[in-house]
Amino acid sequence: MNYDNKPDSYYSKMRFEMLKYLPKDSLKILEIGCGNGCFGEFLKKENNREVWGIELMPEEGKEAEKVLDRVFIGKCEDFINDLPDNYFDAIYCNDVLEHLFDPYSLLKDLKSKLSNKGVVISSIPNIRYHNQFKMFLFSKDWKYQDHGIMDFTHMRFFTGKSIRRMYEEAGYLVKTHEGINKTKSLKPYFFNILFLCTQLDIFYLQYATVASKS
Known part of the structure; x- marks a missing residue:
């Protein structure tokens, strides 16, 4: 999969909306x-946190090495055995799991890397977001794009329901699961009138999930 055509902002976007999901007592973090x-x-600016990273792209990974405590460069699946067991208080997967061929196995493998109080925190695009909902239902189309929910580098597509199920089937306890980055468009309101207010999930671009291993 070719990620070289992505804009620079793709690898430097700050996900401020994901900060609130980090438990206050998390001191050892993997992104x-x-x-x-x-x-x-x-994250390192508060509480003297230790932050590790895994990054697929070499150039961006080299930049991360300058600011994080330790960085692995390559496919995240290749470094699972290099991560210490029972170590991380939080593992962030911000818009990552949808890029993997087998995110289900990765979640299972990450459980052993969490401390007793550890959580996995993820942001995952919602395939039922109103723009895609309209494309499937009315345009009868499935068109890949350079970025966004229909990003051509996405290997998996999720709804809010299937995200929760993925975590639960991997043996996690879902503590928080909610839509984020709500649209300001009026279109979803029209769709909900049309479908008797049964499509509330189409307002949200992504779902944020926090899950513990027990």
């Missing part, structure tokens, strides 16, 4: 898909 390390660097 999978850390980009150039900007998010992890921000």
Whole structure:
């Protein structure tokens, strides 16, 4: 899969909306898909946190090495055995799991890397977001794009329901699961009138999930 055509902002976007999901007492953090390390660097500014990263792209990974405590460069699946067991208080997967061929196995493997109080925190695009809902239902189309929910580098597509099920089937306890980045468009309101207010999930671009191993 070719990620070289992505804009620079793809690897340096700060996900401020994901900060609130980090437990206050989390001191050892792993960010999978850390980009150039900007998010992890921000996390390090509080409570003297230790932040590790895994990044697929070599150039961005080299930048992350300058600001994070330790960085692995390559496919995240290749470094699972290099991660210490029972170590991380939080593992972030911000818009990562949808890029993997087998995110289900990765979640299972990450459980052993969490401390007793550890959580996995993820942001995953919602395939039922209103723009895609309209494309499937009315345009009868499935068109890949350079970025966004229909990103051509996405290997998996999820709804809010299937995200929760993925975590639960991997043996996690889902503590928080909610839509984020709500649209300001009026279109979803029209769809909900049309479908008797049964499509509330189409308002949300992504779902944020926090899950513990027990």
